[in-house]
Amino acid sequence: MHDHQMPGAAAVGQVRTETSAEIIEAVARSRRRDQTRFRTIFAATWGVLLGAILIGLLAANKIDPVFLGRWQEFILAGIPITILVSASSIAVAIVFAVIGALGRLSDRPVIYALASFYVSLVRGTPLIVQILFIYLALPQIWDGFAGIPTLVLGVFALAFNYGAYMTEVFRAGIQAIPRGQLEAAAALGMTDRMTMRRVILPQAIRIVTPAIGNEFIAMIKDSALVSLLGVQELLWRAQRVGTQNFRALEALLVAALVYWVLTIVFSLLQDRLEKRMAESDRRV
Amino acid sequence: MTTDERPRDRFAAPGALTPAGSDPIVRLEGLEKYFGSNHVLRGCTLEVYPRETVCLIGRSGSGKSTLLRCTNFLEEPTVGTIEVDGLRVEADPLHQWDREHQERIRQIRLRAQMVFQEFNLFPHMTVLGNLIEGPTRVKGVAEDEAVATAEKYLDKVGLREKRDEYPARLSGGQKQRVAIARALTMEPKVLLFDEPTSALDPTLVGEVLKVMSELAHEGATMIVVTHEMAFAREAADRVYFIEGGTFVEAGPPEQVIEQPQDPRTQQFLSRLLDTV
Secondary structure, three states: OHHHHHHHHHHHHHHHHHHHHHHHHHHHHHHHHHHHHHHHHHHHHHHHHHHHHHHHHHHOOOOOHHHHHHHHHHHHOHHHHHHHHHHHHHHHHHHHHHHHHHHHOOOOHHHHHHHHHHHHHHHOOOHHHHHHHHHHHHHHHOHHHHHOOHHHHHHHHHHHHHHHHHHHHHHHHHHOOOHHHHHHHHHHOOOHHHHHHHHHHHHHHHHHHHHHHHHHHHHHHHHHHHHHHOOOOHHHHHHHHHHHOOOHHHHHHHHHHHHHHHHHHHHHHHHHHHHHHHHHHHOO | OOHHHOOOOOOOOOOOOOOOOOOOOEEEEEEEEEEOOEEEEEEEEEEEOOOOEEEEEOOOOOOHHHHHHHHOOOOOOOEEEEEEOOEEEEOOHHHOOOHHHHHHHHHHHHHEEEEOOOOOOOOOOOHHHHHHHHHHHHOOOOHHHHHHHHHHHHHHOOOHHHOOOOHHHOOHHHHHHHHHHHHHHOOOOEEEEEOOOOOOOHHHHHHHHHHHHHHHHHOOOEEEEOOOHHHHHHHOOEEEEEEOOEEEEEEOHHHHHHOOOOHHHHHHHHHHHHHO
8 A cells, every 4th residue: 555655645745846846947038038029029010110210200291301411409408407497406306395394394373374375375276387486476566586597597496396295205205214313313412403313314315215206207307397487498499490390290299209318317317316325225 | 308208228238349338329209100090009119229230020911111211200209209329319209390400410421321121222323433422422521532431341241343234243242231331331329221132132142141140240239130140040139029019029039039938029039930
């Protein structure tokens, strides 16, 4: 009885191990194949879409290469200005956001009210209205505003707007700091102000960095709105030469492409930054 | 209130290393603490002499951590007075956020440094940064002097070579030793330990207890909330058993831990030994 069963059981076990190894290998191979197939089709579809638009426009003889040749450089010279506007607006917006967040976390009713008033006002009105208000309406209140460079007005308007949205981001970031950090700071004898500056804010900024990246990418696109103020960034230049030469299609196509590429590039940069931050966190 | 009217700790006694003729350096007088309607501390009075180590033991929820956290006002007691090294501060929950009261509390904290269960190192600063933060920012010590002090205490906890690491790169035991060094760099009058080994992997408990035991034998004044009976037996001058927010029994460890008189202490200790 025993003799009879033993070889049978061993045989079954052996067959199973071999098969499972084979199955694992086969599954992995098929998964790799699926992945490659997915990526190929993905890239091909993108290629077809881009190619179709380009070839379609060229074939229909709607694109004027001479115009592009002559003005492309002028339009592209708006890129550094677009980046300058976006970067400085985000930088100023961070200041607004920190102040706003501290206000929203304050237990003093006046400060809390000021902060919520700011957030509510900004979130309740369109960005374009805010920009035009600062540009057109404020000089009516005080002439001095007319003398401020439009670049500064534009940056202020964008920062004022983004600062309100980022106030909530920073507030969440500050609230995410573990209670133990506050207790450790207090136990060392730190004052509340020192705790905020030395312990909470440095950690909160790290927490909100990925969110700031998203805001920056959104800002690159919204910075186009300051073209309304005559800031000579990407869209302003494209629109200017486009309308002057009755070649809006080419000009706006270039502008759109540049915004698109910029956002893709910064998204990739942000991915890498986030990965690196995640890695340094993992060294726990 | 004159000295005679103060509540006295009937268990108080100078420790083995206490200089003759010293008065208690820490006095917790008649501490009451409510969390809402939950009466957590019911009139705790504790006196600790200089260079003495006192262990607070008791089951979780007995109030021992709350008592320790009241000592440096991480919790504002509902009623009671705290005195550390001659500075007396009366609990004032109604005005606890007033500037003057906060400043008095801060002075207590400078005298009574705490080591937490969860270490609470600052993750965005290196080990050295953690150690000089308090001395330079809070006490106004010059940076090179603070660095020298920090290195001295890093040597003491055996982590000199980790000076420039970030806390994330350290093991739990190393983190807690850094946290002890951080408290020491403030050169406090008394060290408060709030279950310093409870968050540690069992294999790392020993290195932390070793540092604490050395400190105790060198004559640091320490109040330690702990479940480590072996440590209490070896390092404490006195052990207080707390239950339901009051001291049930206290005395030298050989008495409280080896021959507990109160049935509640006996039950606690036998349960603790069962689970270990």
